[in-house]
Amino acid sequence: MDKNIKIDVHYITRVEGHGNIKVSATDGKIQEISWIVPEAPRFFEAMVRGHSYEDIQTIVSRICGICSISHSFTAIKAVENALNIEVSKQTDMLRQLLHYSEQFQSHTLHIGYLAAPDFFGAPSVVPLVPKATDAVKTIIRAHRVANEWSDLLGGRTTHPITIIPGGFTTIPTEKQLRTLQDTIRNTQKDINTIAEVVLSVAKNIPNFERDTEYVSIKQTNPPEYTFYHGDIASTDDGKLVPVKNWHKVTNEYVVDQSTAKWTKWHRDSFMVGALARFNNNYDLLTDNAKKTAQQFGLKKGCCNPYMNTIAQVVECVHICEAAIGLIDKILTKGLVSEKVKVKVRSGKGAGVTEAPRGMLIHEYEFDKNGKCLAADMCIPTNCNHANIQKDMEKLVPEIIGEGQDAVRQKLEMLVRAYDPCISCSTHLLNVEFVR
Amino acid sequence: MGQSCCSSMKRDIYLPRPATVKKSRMMNGTELYIHIEMDEEPLDFLPGQFVEVSIAGFGEAPITISSSPTRKDGFELVVRKTGNVTNAIHKLKGGDKLGIRGPLGNGAYPVEQTKGKDLVFICGGIGLVPQRSFINYALDKRADYGKISILLGTKCRDQRFFHSEIANWKTRSDVTFMETIDQADNCWLDDVGVVTTLIPKIDYDFSKSIFLVCGPPVMYKFVLLSLKKENVPPENIYVNLERKMKCGVGKCGHCQINDKYVCIDGPVFRYSDLASVPEAI
Amino acid sequence: MSNKPRVAVFDFACCEGCQLQIVNLEEEILDLIGAVDVVEWREAMSEQSSNYDVAIIEGSITRPEDEERLWLIRSRAKVLIALGACATIGGINKLKNNFDLRDVKKWVYGKDAEKPHLNTELTRSVAQVVKVDYLIHGCPIDRKEFTYIMRCILTGKKPEIPEWPVCVECKLKDNRCLWETGQTCLGPIIRAGCGARCPSSGFRCFGCRGYVNNPNINAAKDVIERYGLDVEVLKRKMNLFGSGNTQVTANG
Amino acid sequence: MSIKKITKQAFANFIDNLIKTATVYGVQPKGERFDFAPLASAKDLRLDYDVTLLPPKRFFQPTTETLLTFDGEGRYKSNFDNENFILLGVHPYDMVAINQMDKIFSKDYYDEHYMKRRNNATIIACDVLTPSENVFAASMGMATVSEGFDILLTDIGDGYVAEAGTEKGNALLAKAETTDANEKDLEKRQKLQQDNQKNLNKHKLKCKPSDIPNLLERAYKHPVWEEKAKTCFSCGSCNTVCPTCYCFNVQDSFNWDLKSGKRQRTWDGCLLDGFTKVAGEHEFRSNRADRFRHRFYRKGKYVPEKLNGQISCVGCGRCVGACLPDIANPVKVFNRLVDDLGLL
Ligand SMILES: Cc1cc2nc3c(=O)[nH]c(=O)nc-3n(C[C@H](O)[C@H](O)[C@H](O)COP(=O)(O)OP(=O)(O)OC[C@H]3O[C@@H](n4cnc5c(N)ncnc54)[C@H](O)[C@@H]3O)c2cc1C
Ligand code: SF4
Ligand code: SF4
């Protein structure tokens, strides 16, 4: 085997945003292993200043097209926190239902279109169309259901327009919710099919482990596998940190090799995302979701980052079941049309939700007219950058003997497993070019 | 209300009928000549009428019939390439299929009313195309009409067309043909030569002759002013108007000029009828 | 090699939500793949190519190096499409043009703000940098309009993009006007084509498709006064996506 | 034709039975407004509505309709809607507007696409119970209607007087449990109709509708067009919501095989930028004020010339509410002209 390795992946494909991987080794001695993000910085925190609290969601939704619903919700929760706005139980439940749709949409996108080609050894889903037509069509079908679901509640599939501070501009009819429920029920079969297909190629998932701290939100009252409510939790200790203290969790820091800010809490780095939620909240998954996890040998405490994709499959199973139950709950109460009333005041507030790829935090400050004075955000991929780097540092020496192509392939797969959302992360991240 | 009326026998006014291109050729840099024959019944039209030409997927465009109904094999169009449909028409070659609706336009040339009168055709550039239908009609029924003059103004030499036909008109003793060409280097498609300079050169009784005017919008103002100077009564002037058009059957509203519709009241209008139509010229 | 047009998708500063709408075509994406050869599309596939006929560009241009990359793409492509608000009118990224750029950088990057690689320049739309053949408006784009325009391009047809404002489609959707409920809706001055998606969901139009060719801005100001609202509020809303530029047209 | 009385309960049964046999589009709430929508049960029907958002014209000229399809060889085929349906709750002014459209679409060139839907429809009209905030149908002489409908309902409190206007209506009415309307019922109906001829008048026209063509004859150069159009958005809302506007656009589109496709017609509006634009970007009515004026001339002069003089504004008042800068109100414009130019 060649002991000289030079990997320079300029823009890793099938991820959201631009990221580069650089590895070089001479005679088996590693000189460089870096995860670099050259995405154009976009300055959202600066741009929202001066805008009305009503327009914050419209602006920050554009941080990311894939997790626009999570950004919208996180922003709105922060705005509501700052302006002391309470929302009704109905609004809260409908929001959670809408938020589920994004997890489902993003996960099927990642599993089916972005990660699956790796398992099948294909460069993209396109060549898989003739080879595995049925599997591709199943993915498309599930993805469409997710989008129709977002569309119904959010007004669009991407960049939702119905959610405003205090409530909704418009809500679906009871009949539409019933229909949605039936659709989700039918989709459960497709999710099982997708799980089976992934299982059939699961042997291609690299066997790699690194003891890692996992951070996500956790809801205790009542306990629920949460994406929407809760405080910040770590697998390293059981303590819950309220979102207003989020800076104590993220502890952004600058490292020598990069000007990109990294995060750390109890250790050098931590991971957020589906696997983090799984590890923190495993007990609260539905039985079927637990069963799916078992099929893949995915257990609480798993520290193989590649298994993040499998945790997403498990979450899809959970989300469908949870959504069906939530719709029942909404409908037994009956829908009422609610008027949104907001009293503007000055204030500062933070909000947290789980985006599909991990914990997402926004914080805003407003003057007495509701004009934004300052904004701060922490994006999941931001939290993961350091962890990706650390994983690479452990992984490369373990596999360096497999040759350049295999190393490159496994590194790309690793980054993809994180389902990074790079364009999200760059408006806060300090960016470095290694060219 | 005629709700009980049975309409199933009526033809769909929007349904094009199949036709076939017999021949097509470029006449100059921008104009395509195209000879068409209907696949089923032939087209029964009057000079000045137009058809809606359908190219599936691209749409429909109103195009005046340039040939005379006296020449019985199909009909001819001359099309300038300006947009989607006309671009697609320019791609047609002999044997290709297309759709035709029409003939349309209740306001055709006054071929009956002008019998025995002297005719002056004033054409600006592509304005010759519709006029040609009446010109050839009158020439084929030469005895029915008085003197015939054709005044043509073209902006530059490359834009002339119907060379052999014009050559023929020039040699005929029973037709007066006059032409100006404004040979500016910078040749704009939509401009006309100074056709107005030709008007005083014809020695007709201006009060009794019939003037038929067709050209780009800018031309009308000048020509009509000249004719006014020569004391031509508005009743004796006919103009050919063009407007955006969609349906061609007086419904869609696009070609409306005040209370007149180009499609069903025109496209040929008696100038005296336009006195109360300020938007016309 | 097939003789289908070769299509490549590229992105600049943006949220990639417009590319996502292409994925969101769901079953229809198979029709698209049937009609064209997608040769490069970083978000969805690993294949890459420098040989393409149609380049679809998402995102706005904020740095000199992006500008160079865009020139290269333009020189290789026969047809260039600006996809989505960032590309057509600069989009949300243009908000930063309303601030002093040094201040913007400092706000986000603090003491590192002046490092060379953090350079940012005034945000420009793709059409402000290179010749654009087709504009596909919206944030995100409308899927129906996207496929319509793609089919037009593939058949050599000039697409008909509405010249009229969102109110037309809003009325066709049988909506009650949001001004009656106190919302400052930009519908009357913003280009239609979205099917009035936002107003139909009860949310004011915030202008992601850019202004109509001939917006009557002064009338908008009069209306604001009639409804007793603040012109400043209107201005800030008009800035969200348009940032004051009134007109962008494609050359195609 | 028969005039019957039908109790509210019998009416509800009648409608519920109709729903079983045909699609019934009845007036129902949409948010805080009203709209024609497929009716699931008589109890959802709101015949006391003020005005619907869009006028019922969309059932005969849909906002988008496929006129033709073409196959891969470019062969065209007409496309028609053949579904029978019942339109329930049409107000008199809207009925007058439908009568006008019927003339427009059947005269000269017979538009089978429109007429087929029209002939497939059964219209159950109803007299207005709640005047809308901008209605001025009384000023236009269109607060009540005497023809066009298959059945006309008038709510007289303890039930409806139902008058059949056509054989179709007669036959339909025979299916309901009715009694002959007596003198008192008819008096009540007459009272309501007479009241409506006064009450549906939130904007009072200072002249007779028949004076309008002559008024416009003299108003072409009046400053009102420029003045008002200054704040016109060219948004075409006044066109879109109007029950007597019918201009349309026609567009072709390809299917994904890039060979077959369809030709569709969509609503258009003479106020919109580009309405008269031809190839080469020349626009004949490019001036906002000219387009603004054109609309009033169509309502008050041009279209009436095709309708034996009947004014083509029925006074529904929709445009008044739809126009943000509040310049579209026909009564305000006509009254201004009466003030400035006088009546002859
Ligand atoms: C009565 C009449 C007779 C005509 N005769 C001729 C002729 O003999 N030869 C010729 O070359 N041209 C003629 N024209 C002009 C011709 O109709 C337009 O050039 C053509 O419609 C442009 O269509 P397009 O699809 O290529 O352009 P686009 O710009 O793509 O136009 C789209 C649509 O707009 C409408 N439209 C655009 N421009 C015009 C226009 N100038 N007039 C009417 N509708 C328009 C049409 O419905 C057309 O399908 C005539 C027009 C009229 C009204
Ligand atoms: S809601 Fe907005 S888009 Fe709709 S009509 Fe009103 S102003 Fe126009
Ligand atoms: S002009 Fe206005 S009031 Fe008159 S019919 Fe039309 S929408 Fe109704």
Ligand code: SF4
């Ligand atoms: S509704 Fe008012 S603003 Fe809009 S086009 Fe009509 S007159 Fe102009």
